[in-house]
Amino acid sequence: xxxxxxxxxxxxxxxxxxxxxxxxxxxxxxxxxxxxxxxxxxxxxxxxxxxxxxxxxxxxxxxxxxxxxxxxxxxxxxxxxxxxxxxxxxxxxxxxxxxxxxxxxxxxxxxxxxxxxxxxxxxxxxxxxxxxxxxxxxxxxxxxxxxxxxxxxxxxxxxxxxxxxxxxxxxxxxxxxxxxxxxxxxxxxxxxxxxxxxxxxxxxxxxxxxxxxxxxxxxxxxxxxxxxxxxxxxxxxxxxxxxxxxxxxxxxxxxxxxxxxxxxxxxxxxxxxxxxxxxxxxxxxxxxxxxxxxxxxxxxxxxxxxxxxxxxxxxxxx
Numbered sequence: 001x002x003x004x005x006x007x008x009x010x011x012x013x014x015x016x017x018x019x020x021x022x023x024x025x026x027x028x029x030x031x032x033x034x035x036x037x038x039x040x041x042x043x044x045x046x047x048x049x050x051x052x053x054x055x056x057x058x059x060x061x062x063x064x065x066x067x068x069x070x071x072x073x074x075x076x077x078x079x080x081x082x083x084x085x086x087x088x089x090x091x092x093x094x095x096x097x098x099x100x101x102x103x104x105x106x107x108x109x110x111x112x113x114x115x116x117x118x119x120x121x122x123x124x125x126x127x128x129x130x131x132x133x134x135x136x137x138x139x140x141x142x143x144x145x146x147x148x149x150x151x152x153x154x155x156x157x158x159x160x161x162x163x164x165x166x167x168x169x170x171x172x173x174x175x176x177x178x179x180x181x182x183x184x185x186x187x188x189x190x191x192x193x194x195x196x197x198x199x200x201x202x203x204x205x206x207x208x209x210x211x212x213x214x215x216x217x218x219x220x221x222x223x224x225x226x227x228x229x230x231x232x233x234x235x236x237x238x239x240x241x242x243x244x245x246x247x248x249x250x251x252x253x254x255x256x257x258x259x260x261x262x263x264x265x266x267x268x269x270x271x272x273x274x275x276x277x278x279x280x281x282x283x284x285x286x287x288x289x290x291x292x293x294x295x296x297x298x299x300x301x302x303x304x305x306x307x308x309x310x311x312x313x314x315x316x317x318x
Contacts, residue, residue, distance in 0.1 A: 033057040036113060039092065047075055048083040052092055055111050064109055091115025193218075197225035200235045201258075207243045210254055217255040224262035231268045 033056050042049055054072065055064050069080045087093035094110040201218045204211040213221070228238050242258055250257065285298040292308035 034113075039113075042090075045079075045083060045086065047073075047079050048086045051080065051083040052087055052111075055093070056113070064111075193222035194226040194229070196229060196235070197222040200225050200229075200238055204239065204242060204258075207239065208246060210246075210250060211243070211258070213255055213258075217253070221255065221258055221262060224259070224265070227265045228262065231266050233266060 033053070035053060035056050039052055040049065042052075050073070051069060054069075058064065066077055066080050066084070069084075070077055073080065084093060088095070092112050092115055094112070096108050096110070097105055098108055099105050198218055201213055201221055204213070225238060229235070242261055246257070285300050287296050288299045288302050289296055290305040290308055291302070292304045292311075295305050295307075297305040
């Protein structure tokens, strides 16, 4: 009898898979980290899984601050801080603020292989040693007893001293130099600055508290304000000019902005033209009563008003 033949599909030989990932397993005996598949296969951000795997591979007492993690990864602070918050929300990371016996507050970071585990033992048993307590000062009684027991030292020979008369030192009349924070040279406060200019500069802080000036800065700006006052600008107008449209944040000291705005001196107000002879005034005609209509009008001599004169001309012409 002939062999039966089947048209069924033959089974493929077992071998390498034709699709998907192919694992090349190597048994590791050192320098490896065991993490759960729930963490390694966590859905969501790959940065979160990478940060978790990196923290799990670190030894105890390693720094895992945002600054340290940003120095290791190429991501910025926003992604790193978001990954830490996601690990905290999932229960893999916990940060506790604990107070030491010295009163200092320290933040301890716990990383759990499985969320919900109990830390159990303190992960930092060999932490930094506590500073020793300061020794107690010796009591006065003990010091007195020790002084009574110990022999008194022999007095040293007295050295000859020469009395030096103390003379009163007169204060210098020159102004005292103040250290300049901008340059290495010494600057002097101008004691002859215009008091009105100093008052204008000192009142600026009432409008904007950021415009609080030091005495040295006010002395440097006072001559420019004096020139503005001499040009006929009122103090209120100077204040409005210095405080209008100021930036939200100052990149330099406010004195620099004020100096820039006071750099250009405005033109002086021209004086009003006056007559050469102030005593000569134009003559004003007196009030007269019209002889025809008895109406008042201005004229040098009595007579008729303009309407009566024009009416007489019209009648004469007719």
